[in-house]
Amino acid sequence: MRKQLAALGVLCALLPGLVLHTQAAEAPAVSAASAVLMDGETGRVLYAKDENTPRAIASTTKLMTALVAAEYLGGDLSRQVEIQREWTGIEGTSLYLVPGETLSLKTLFYGLLLPSGNDAAVALACVCAGDVDTFVGWMNQRAQDLGMTHTHFSDPNGLGDENHYASALDMAKLGRACLQNPTVAEAVATKSLTLEDRQLVNHNKLLWQYEGCTGMKTGYTRQAGRTLVSSAERDGQTLICVTLSDRNDWADHKALLDYGFSVYPRTVLAQAGEELGRVPLEGSLLHMAAAEARETVAYPLQEGERVTVQVDLPDAVQAPVVQGEIAGTARFLVNGQVVGETYLVWSSSANRDVVDRKGLGDLWDFLQGEEAPTFAQALELLEP
Known part of the structure; x- marks a missing residue:
């Protein structure tokens, strides 16, 4: 499964913008019908x-x-x-x-x-x-x-x-x-x-x-x-x-x-641009791709309410990735009810720059030949 759950009341470090307020007051008595x-x-x-x-x-x-x-x-x-x-x-x-x-x-x-x-x-x-x-x-x-x-x-x-x-x-x-x-x-x-x-x-x-x-x-x-x-x-x-x-x-x-x-009070559950997850990045010199909230998500919370976040991201992603493109979603729940959601987008771009095994083999064979390859020829062999 691609979904992860985190209890924000316990793991506040996941969402630094989250503050659980401790103010409490009884609801006023009103004369309205x-x-x-x-x-x-x-x-x-x-x-x-x-x-x-x-x-x-x-x-x-x-x-x-x-x-x-x-x-x-x-x-x-x-x-x-x-x-x-x-x-x-x-x-x-x-x-x-x-x-x-x-x-x-x-x-x-x-x-x-x-x-x-x-x-x-x-x-x-x-x-x-x-x-x-x-x-x-x-x-x-x-x-x-x-x-x-x-x-x-x-x-x-x-x-x-x-x-x-x-x-x-x-x-x-x-x-x-x-x-x-x-x-x-x-x-x-x-x-x-x-x-x-x-x-x-x-x-x-x-x-x-x-x-x-x-x-x-x-x-x-x-x-x-x-x-x-x-x-x-x-x-x-x-x-x-x-x-x-x-x-x-x-x-x-x-x-x-x-x-x-x-x-x-209005409580920010995630700020736009806040990192909410990372996934392994394949085919790149970078090992991980970070995903961030596309929009700010806020919700009015009272003392003691427990918020969970449900992050949906792929188990891994192949390079290239493009900054701002949709990577997944994040949903926020209170008492099991979805109270907010946002798309997750890639925080930065990453090119595909890792050589596959075939390219390395071709270069090795060429190097064993009678003439050494030129720099341009070597780069051509190493292209993904």
Whole structure:
């Protein structure tokens, strides 16, 4: 077999970048009916409370509206559109659109996410899909694509009926997808701006109150209560927090984010360029070929978690080898589950420069002849 196993908790020298942290803390008690804390890079759930129960989500719905619109528009928000009467007069929070006025898609997009305009949601849906129902169909399809198995949308703004819901875990998956979309990520992180004579202020107080907050979305209806999706970054680690039906959401998000950063810090399992194995090299003056990680692999680890690495390399390799070419793979496991992987590539090139037995025999025969060979003739005989 070509596979080797090493317990990193014991053999840390194999991966010098690995540090097993010893900080520990109890998970905070939160007042939310449902809550999830997720690592944004890996999707690991760090905290969960009733995470799969479908609940009303209010205006956090608009994260999906924004994601679908941004993907449909390709991130281009420069186009001007004329506001139609049927897009106006929507109940609840509003961008106060006026029939006949002309606004950019950027104003509608930021008006959707910062002041949470319900009319902006309808306008974007109709601009993209032609009508609200078609756009909502796109939202539900995107939810399926993201593995949001306890979610259904019935409108683009969250005012919906009993058929409009999502679980906390599903909303964390959505939040992760939003952060991976540059257009959405930039908008949800914006505290305020003025567009076309409209002053837009983000309802997310954590942008001012929590160091490292990178945004996301608030929501409230009488049916849903207070809902909140937030994200924050610290020391290269991004966390996503979701609470549904939470009367104390600002404090709960701060506590959960602090908990995640302290108890599950981002731990580098392998750095790009770090040597992870060597194999015998045949046909070269070099005896071994080194293989290194092509990408950095990291994972949030808590105290005492045991990591193993599974290295898959050939038993031996024939020269020549070329630097950067794929040599094998390395997989990292926690509790038997693969949590990261990277290709292994050759650290350096090696030419084939060892003479085979036939070449040596031919040279010996030539040397025994009446005329000594020239230097060029000898080299020709020795060529692999």
